[in-house]
Each structure stands twice: as structure tokens, then as C-alpha cells.
Amino acid sequence: MSIKSFAAGLFAGYIKRKTYRWASKPIETQQKVFEELISKAKDTVFGKDHKFERIKSHSDFIKHLPIRDYEGLKNYVDRVVGGEKNVLWPGKPLYFAKTSGTTSGAKYIPITKDSMPNHIEAARNAILMYIAETGKAGFVDGKMIFLQGSPEMTEQNGIKVGRLSGIAAHYVPGYLQTNRLPSLETNCIDDWETKVDAIVEETYQKNMTVISGIPSWVQMYFERLQKKTGKKIGDLFPGFDLFIYGGVNYEPYRAKFENLIGRKVDSIELFPASEGFFAYQDKQNEKGMLLLLNAGIFYEFIPVTEFYSENPPRLTIGEVEIGVNYVLIISSNAGLWGYNVGDTVQFTSVKPYRVIVSGRIKHFISAFGEHVIANEVESALKEAVEYFQEVRINEFTVAPQVTPPEDNLPYHEWFIEFENAPQDIGAFAKKIDEALQRQNSYYKDLIKGKILKRLQIVSLRKNCFNDYMKTQGKLGGQNKLPRLSNDRKIAETLLKLNAQ
Template identity: 70%
Template sequence: MSIKSIAAKVFAKHIRNKINKWASNPEATQKKVFKELLEKAKNTQFGLDHHFTEINSYKEFASKVPVRDYEELKMYVDKMVAGEENILWPGKPLYYAKTSGTTSGAKYIPLTKESMPTHINAARNAILCYIAETGKSKFVDGKMIFLQGSPELTDKNGVKLGRLSGIVAHFVPSYLQKNRLPSLKTNCIEDWETKVDAIVGETKEEDMTVISGIPSWVQMYFEKLQQTTGKKVGDLFKNFDLFIYGGVNYEPYRAKFENLIGRKVDSIELYPASEGFFAFQDKQGDKGMLLQLDSGIFYEFIKSEEFFQDNPIRLTIGEVEVGVNYVMIVSTTAGLWGYNLGDTVQFTSVKPYKLIVSGRIKHFISAFGEHVIAKEVEQAMQEATSKTSSRITEFTVAPQITPDGQELPYHEWFIEFEKEPEDLQKFSEILDRSMQDQNSYYLDLIDGKILQQLKIKKIPENGFQQYMKSIGKLGGQNKLPRLSNDRKIAEILEKL
């Protein structure tokens, strides 16, 4: 065992103990974060506009600071991007993370000297918790790859601008630099397909021990490796034992990954975003991710079913319940205040606070009042693939409101199979039964003959890659929506 491996175990135990301290005192930890945020930002334009100096309780904060999404906060962000200081947070940001927007086009999410370390530390701590739990640390001596966006940055009125994953690449600890792949030159390639080919060329002869990225794009890397070498990924990288991922649920991909690898490997789920690093999986047997309560982020939660009502009730950490779907709201050391991420979460535990990402508040199907969320379709897919020994590459779901003839409406599942089930009708029935078991509204619509059983549209090989490429979102941190409440995606997929 190397010195680095031994040191990693010692450090991992130290970090695990620190995490346990704040995780066992959640409400006190959040109150401390709340007070520090208000004190730090009281003299910013936002703090003055919202009378931070008069706020002495959370109740007063909620009355003075409304819940906003990016579009509603944009008037402040625009001033920052124009070069003004002390707008949402003291001084100027260190970076802007550029992401795809909705009605506002590109979004510029500020990263500050206070918020940036929390992104780095959370990613590090996820790995250290894994070491502390399993005792496995040999992987630190091998090569690690992080599939990410280009680290090249541009300047925006004196502030560096780039993709979050590219910004984070500049903060990889020095002790990992020698182990890290791909090279800077390769990482800077913008075209995703060209980049993946270059990464395959650089890594196929290396001792890869840790691989990280969004599952859909890591899958593409694995497929290219197999095509190039003719070997399973696990045979090519004999010491590859840890997959780190975030962005989408891994479970629909798990069967295909294990087939590509040739064996099972440990995995760690992360919940990072440009707005903050919110949670990570700290135990292998637990799918819930530990909410980062001590990372300069103050959390609020609104029940999803109430979110679009006038003045919905805002809850703090001590008021949430297990199994309820919440929209997560954050205030952060990057200067986001009462900020609606657009994500929905469900708590799996409150001692300590652990959650799963259940979907997006704007990504759902409720064309008939069924309120279907991503977690439900992903669980249904997992059940169907496991019970039929099939494997999928990707899928998405949309409502068919006006079918031909006298047919009842239905949910249409667009699925690209890597291995088709022997009986597609049985597969479809398992999917539909799972949806009925999980969602009582959907069950009532089926029983009431408002909807018929779901239908499957098979997508040809690489069809979803073609779709993502056609909209300029192939690779990087881009993700395919699991659900749409319209047929904009479906209409393109129908033509493949």
C-alpha cells in the first residue's frame, strides 16, 4: 500500500468525523448558515433592497425575500455581468458558470470565493466517505477520468466565464493532477464525438481506477472503448472499481453499464449544480444522498403539489417529511436568495437528512391530471428491465392527447433498447402496472377509461444521440428530459 493510499485513509476518517458532527445537529447548523449569509450580504444591493438589517428570524426573511427563479433574479445578475460590484454578494464573483436557460437564454450563475470551495470539498468528501466506509483506497494510485466540459474560460467584464465542470477542472488538487485524465489539450476539444475518440486514445492503455461523469455520456465513452479494443471495459481496466456520477438517475443505465463493464463496480451518486453542490451518497447501501447543511447553503422546501398556488408554505429543514415531493429553494454564499432550482426532491431519511432527486418541477406529465414525475418513470423502467433481462440505452416519455381514430389517449414511451425484451407486450405491461402502483391518479385514469395502457415507440440505435446533436446538446453536462408535458421532443423522435 502506497503512502498516498495510507494518508487517504487517515484523512478520510478525520473528514467523516467532521461530517458526523454537523449532520447530527441539522437545525443548529442551518441556523448558523442562515445568520452568516444575512450578515455577510446586508450591505449589498440585494440586502439593502430587502432590508436584511431588519431581519431577525426566518419568518421575517420569508416575508421579505420571495421565491424567485433565474428569470426573476435576472435584473440583479445583469448588473453583475455588466461589471457592477456588491449586487447579490460582496465584491465581484470569481466566475460565472454559463448554463442553458429557458426564456432568458443563457444563464450566468455566480461563483464566489466563498462558494467555490464548497463545490470542491463536497466532491472530495464524497470520495473520502467512501474510503472511510469501505476501507478501499488503492484506487488513489491509479488513473482517474472526469468526463466534463472544456476548461477553457472567457472573460466577462473582468470575471472568468465557462461551464461549471470546466471551472472545477482548474481546482483539481495537486496530489491528483498526475493521476488525472484526459490531458488539457483533449479536455479543451469542443466537439463531443471528437473529444470522446481522443479520450479513448489517451486512456485505453492506462490503469483506470475511477471514472466519473453523467451516465449517458460515460456510456458513450464505454461503447467507444469496446468498439476500439474489442474488450469489456472491466477487462481493459482491471482495477476499475469506482464509478462516480451525477445529473441523472443511474438505475435505468445500470444493467447496460454492467454489461459493458463485464462486472459490478461500486458507485457514488453526487448532486452538483452550478448553483451549489447540494448532496452526495455517503454510504454504499443507502441510495439517499446526504444533504450538505454546512456548505454555505440555506435550504427551504415547498411541497410540489402546492408550488403553483398563491403563497405556498415554505418549510425549513426541521419541518420536512420522508417521502414527500418538494421543490428545493436555496440561498447561498454565491448570492442566490430564495432561489428556485427547479429540482424536486424526496427525503429518504431525516436522521440524518438524506434525499433523492425526484425530477424537475417543469418536467412532468399531467396532461390529464396524473402528476407523473421522473422518479416514477425511472422506477417503472428499472422494474421492467430487471424482470425481462432487457437493457436500455435511453428513454423519454410524452403524452399522446389526440391519437388517431377512436383510440383513448395514452402515455408514449420512446425507448432505445440495447437488448430488447423477448416479449415487448409483457415489458409494456410491467411498465404500466408499476406506474399504476406508484401513481394513484394514473391508476384512476386507466380504471376510468380516460387513458389506455402506455405504448412503446422503439428508437433506432444512436437515435437519442442524433436528437441531442440536432439541438446542439451532445455530451458535456447536457441531459435528456425524462418527461415532457407536450410533444416537442416526441415529434422529432417520431421522424427518426
Template identity: 70%
Template sequence: MFSLKALLAKPFAKYIVKKAQKWIDNPIDTQKQVFEELISDAASTAFGTDHDFLSIKNHADFVKRVPIRDYEELKPYVDRMVAGESDVLWKGKPLYFAKTSGTTSGAKYIPLTKESMPTHIAAARNAILTYIHETGNADFVSGKMIFLQGSPVLEEQNGIQLGRLSGIVAHFVPQYLQKNRMPSWETNCIDDWETKVEAIVEETLPENMTVISGIPSWVQMYFERIQEKTGQNVGDVFKNFNLFIFGGVNYEPYRAKFETLIGRKVDSIELYPASEGFFAYQDKQSEKGMLLLLNSGIFYEFVVAETFFNENPIRLTLKDVEIGVNYVMIISTNAGLWAYNVGDTVMFTSTKPYRVIVSGRITHFISAFGEHVIGKEVEHSLQEAIKETDFQISEFTVAPQINPESGLPFHEWFIEFENQIEDVSQLAAKIDAALQNQNSYYFDLIKGKVLQPLKITMVAKNGFQDYMKSIGKLGGQNKLPRLSNDRKIADKIYDLNLIK
């Protein structure tokens, strides 16, 4: 069927890709320019005055004057902004606060400014246009697109609107996509996730769905409801569905399950968005990693993860990073976050251009015994172990068992299987061998009989959904941590009797 929208998308995609190539070809100069503009624009703010921005001439000056901070350490400044004060972290007042789940201080309020907000919108658009340019596939723009996201209903505080990032972004869907976009505004405003999914299923079943987007765990829930209701694979219900857009977690543990639910393979685009900034998107179907966005008002620094908790760890700029090293990513942005620890760890898969994968969270690791196991390692070990098997994994998390009833300590893997599994001992042995192969610390601890090999505890069907519901984090942008260095999640799973 002829589609003017699909026809126009291709030249627009070509234009956007050509424009991006200018900063891709000049990464170091681009970051230097971003850095200088950020410092200049914020020099007269409260933060800029407190940290003598006027005397900052280079990155070395910045490191001396601005220490790495996380949200808790930046909170006194944010509190002043929330109270309505202007020119605190960035010039003027924020347009919005993205309200996210907090750590020790309750809710977090991440500022979004008139300078930063457009970068979120442009990055999401450009990811799709880059895909169109690479593949020549633009037919999907004429179909219906669903974006599983938080409620767009916003609150107001001291003249500034606040809500979830995905809900805020919903207000910026371009006019030319409004007719294609689903679910309806009314359905999107439903707070309860399970009720919302049911409503989305009802709305989308009769439609020509071509693009589906969201965090994999919540899209899986939507797909399962579709399958339950129709008795068909998602790919048979939506015959023109050929593009899945996701972000927030590694897709690989879900890939086999998704292909079973869909009934065929579909193209996918990985995104790396956060309330603090839109950092990267997949620019090539054939390449591993996502293109780091260097011209979006974000200046990046990187600290080798193993040294992060040292006193005064070395802060590297883009020109000094190496492929395959686990870094904590530090950002300074045109929303007023300065030397800010997002909490993510990344690895570079390429430096021409600069592409990254998210390897985990600096707070999500296991080192109860000095093993320094990170998210990327557990995900890769699981993938290696289930290759060429019929195991289907719905979800998993890992915690240390420091005081077992008998024997040596071990890593306890909580896994929810999609299919019926009788004996997991062989799978546990394969995962353990793969993990030893990747992590020399873990290998030494097993061989030195400090740890015994990992053990798998099977979680009941929908057990992780029940866990997330019990802590009030079902749906939206909430994700189950892959790793914990304590047993808070593990103990809650046992307390709720979610073990199979």
C-alpha cells in the same frame, strides 16, 4: 503494490468523516447558523438593502421580505454583476460565472464567489473520502482517474472569468491528483464532444484506469467506443476499474446497460452538484439517498411540489420536512442566490441524517390531463417493468399525445433499446400497470377512460445522441429531459426521422 498515497488517504478520510459528523448530528442548529451568517454577510449589498436584510431576524421575516425567484426573476441583479458592478447579490464581485444553457433569456450566468467555490471542491473530495472510510478501499487513488467534463477554457467579461462549471472546477484539481487525473489538458479543451470522446479513448486505453466519473449517458458513449475499439468489456480493458462516480441523472435506468458494458458490477458514488451549489453526495453504499450538505453556505427551503404554483405556497425549513413527500428545493447561498428555485424536486429518504433523492424537475413533469406524473415515477415504472427481462434501455423520454389520429389521448414513451426488440406491447402494459400503481391520478384517468394506456415508440440506435446533437447539446453537462408536458422533443424526434 505499496502506495503511500493510498496509505495516507485512510487517516485523512477518517478525519473528514469525523469532522462532518458534528454538523450531521446538529442539522437544525447548523442551518440556523448558515441562515444568520448569509443574512449578515449580505446586509449591505444592493439586494440586501432592497429587501431590508437588517430587519430580518428569523425565517418568517425572510419569507415576508424575499419572494421565491427563478433565474429570469433574479436576472436584473445578475445583469448588473455581469456588467461589472460590485456588491449586488453578494459582497464584492464573483470569482467566476458558471455559464449554463438558459431558458427564455438565452445563456444563464450563475455566480461563483470566493466563499462558494471552495464548497464545490470540498464536497467532491469529501464524497470520495467518505467512500474510502466506509469501504476501506483506497487502492484506486494510485491509479488513473477520468472526469468526463466540459472544456476548461474560460472567457473573460468585465474582469470576471466564465465557463461551464465542470470546466471551472478543472482549474481546482489538487496538486496530489494532477498526475492521476485524465484526460490531458489538451484533450479536455476539445469542444466537439464526439471528437473529444475519441481522443479520450486513445489516451486512456493504455492506462491503469481505476475511477471513471461523469454523467451516465456520456460515460456510456465513452464505454461503447472502448468496446468497439477493443472488442472487450470495459472491465477487461481496465482490470482495476472499480469505482464509478456520477451525478446529474438517476443511474438506475443505466445500471443494467453499464454492467453489461463493464462485464461486472462496480461500486458507485452518486453526487448532486449544480452550478448553483453542491447539494449532496452518497455517504453510504447500503443506503438510498444522498447526504444533504447543511454546512456549505447554503440555506434550504422546501415547498410541497403539488402546491408550488399556488399563490404564496408554504415554505418549510428542514425541521418540517417529511420522508416520501415531493418537494421543490429552494436555496439561498453564499454566491448571492436568494430564495432561488433551482428547478429540482427532491424527496427525503431519511431525516437522521437528512438524505435526499432527486425526484425530477418542477418543469419536467406531465400533467396534460391532471395526472401530475413526475420523473421518479416514470423511472421507477420502467425499472419495475424490465426486472427479470432481457430488455436493455439506452435512453428514453416521455411526452403526452393529446391529439392522436384515433382513440383516446395517451402518454408516448420514446425508448432507445440496446438490444433487438420485436414486440414492445407487453413491456408497455407492464410500465403502464406500474405507473398506475404509483400515481393515483394516472390510475383514475386510465380507469375513467380519459386516457388510454401508454404506447412505446422505438427510437433508432443513437437516435437520442442525434437529437441532442441537432439542438447543440451533445456532451458536457447536458441531459435529455425524462419528461415533457408538451411535444417539442417528441416532434423534433419525428422531424429528424429518428424513429425505428
């Protein structure tokens, strides 16, 4: 055992004890965070506008502060982007994490001096909790790869702007720098295919022990490694025993991964977002991820079934129940207040509080980390129909094709019932795809990086959607077909009906 792995084991034990101390006092921990947030932000523009000086309880908080999404907070964020101080949080943010927007283009999510350490500590502690549980610390002596965005950043009125993963790359602790791959030069390569090839060249002869990234990107890396060496990943990297992932559900990829690796490896699931690092897997054999109640974020939970009611209940941590779908609402030391992240969660445990990500409050598709929403697909389709003026459409839905035949690239499969079909359906699909790429940078990156190929259209016979709704007992009334799915339940039924 090396000094580094021995020290990691000791530190892991300390972090485990510290973590379960606050986790064993969830209500007290969240109350402390709540009071600190209100106290620190009371003299900001937002704090004054919402009478923070009068807020003494959660009921006061609800009275003065409505639920918002990014669009609802945008006027304040725009002032911060413009260089104004003390708007949402004291001072100026350290960074903006730039992400895809929905109706307003790019979103600029502030990351402050107070919130940045929570991102870094959560990622670190996820690994340390794994060490504390399993006793496995030898991997810290090997090479670790984090497939992430470029660490290069731009600047906006003195505030650095980049993607969250690229920002986090600047915070890898010194004791891991010698273990970390790829090199800074490789990490800054813009073209994803070129970057992956460079990563393969840097790593295929190394002692890789930890590999981290979104599963779809890591799968491409594994496939390139296998093509170059002709070896299973587990044979190429005998010490590879830990896969760390987040962003999308790993399950659709698990069988493919285990085939590529040639054996099973331990994994740690993370729940990070530009808005905050919310949870990580703290137990290998427990379902769900430990919700981080002490990380500068005050959580509220709205039952999905009541989210669109006039005055939906805003529950705190002590009021939630296992197995119920909740919309996740946060207020944080990044200056986000009553903020609807868009994710829905279910609690799998309340001692301690663990969650799974159950979906999005709006229909979406994110089988590959693209976070495509209904508004984007509807807008892209509208643009294509306006261009191909002869086209008329009765109904459509979109599903991911994760495992296409003959090992082709996966893609989005659009099921469209045309009233009047385009003469060139390939050109029509290309027009939709280009419009979708313009709206969604994640989707564009996946296409340009050849993780996905362009969307494919399946033209359905007349009344196929009506027949589908009949099979579900939902024909007529106010029943609506989901525009987007993250699985193929609707898709496979439509294909069967279309063949009848």
C-alpha cells in the same frame, strides 16, 4: 499500501467524523449558515433592497424575500454581468457558470470566492466518505478520468465564464494531477466525438481505477473502448472499481453498463448544479444522498402539492417529512436568494438528512442530461408548424427512447396526433430538432456529440390521445396530458392504443 492511499484513509476518517458532527446537528447547522448569509450580504444592493438589516428570523426572511427563479433574479444578475460590484454578494464573483436558459437565453450563475470551495470540497468529500465506509483507498494510486466540459473560458467584464465542469477542472488538487486524465490538450477539444476518440487513445493502456461523468457520456466512452480493444471494460481496466456520476438517473443505464464492464462496480451518486453542490451519496447501502447543510446554502422546501398556491409554506430542514415531494429553494453564498432551482426532492432519511432527486417542478425530459422543458418543445413545435403551414396538430407528448433496437443511438420520440400531417414528416422533424437545439445547448451538445440522434416522430391515429386519457380516467375536465416524460409509461400505452 502506498503512502498516498494510507494518507487518504487517515484523511477520510477525519472527514467522516467532521461530516457527521454537523449532520447530527442539522437545525443548528442551518441556523448558523442562515445568520452568516444575512450578515455578509446585508450591505449589498440586494440586501438593502430587501431590508436584510431587519431580518432576525426565518419568518422575517419570508416576509421580505419572495421565491424567485432565474427570471425573477435576472435584473440583479444582469448588473453583476455588467461589472457592478456588491450586488448580490460582496465584491464580484470569481466565475459565471453559463447554462441553458428557459425564456431568456443563456443563464449566468455566479460562483463566488465563498461558494467555489464548497463545490470542490463536496466532490472531494464524497470520495473520502466512500473510503471511510469501505476501507478501499487503493484506487488513488491508479488513473482517474473525469469526463467533463472544456476548461477553456471566456471573460465578461473581468469575470471568467465557462461551464461548471470546466471551471471545476481547474481545481483538481495537486496530489491528483499526476493521476488525472485526460490531458489538458484533450480536454480542450471542442468536437465531442474527436474528444472521446482522443480520450480512448490516452486511456486504453492505462491503469484506470475511477471513472466519472454523466452516464450517457461515459457509455459512449465505454463503447468506443470496447470497439477499439474487443474487451470488456472490466478486463481492460482490472483495477476499475468506482464509477462516480450525477446529472441523470443511473438506473436506466445500469444493465447496459454492467454488460459493458462485465461485472458490477461500486458507484457514488452526486447532486451538483451550477447553483451549488447540494448532496452526495455517503453510504453504499443507504438510499439517498447526504444533504450538505454546512456548505454555504440555506435550504427551504415547498411541498409540490402547494407550490402554486398563493402563499405556499416555506419549510426549513426541521419541518420536512420522509417521502414527500418538495420543491428545492436555496439561498447561498453565491448570491442566490430564495431561488427556485427547479428540482424536486424527497427525503429518504432524517437522521441524517438524505434526499433523492424526484424530478422537476415543471414537466421536463432529461434522460440524457439535456434538461429539456415544456416551453422549449412547445416553442420548437410552434416554429415548425409556422414553417410548414399546412400542418395542424391535435395533441403531442415526448418520451425518451433510451434503448432503441439494433444498438442504434437513443433519441427523443415525439408522439403527435396530426389533424393535417406534413407531406414530408422527416423534414418536419428536422425543423423541430433544429429549433430545439437552438434553445437548449445541452440537447445540442448531445446531438452534435452523437450521444443522441435527431428526434423521431410517431404519427398517431385520430383520437389516440383521447383514448389514452380514457384509460387513465382523466378524459375531459381540467386534466392535462404531460408534454414531457422521463420514462416510457405514456409512450408504451400510446403505441398499444395506436395499434388497435
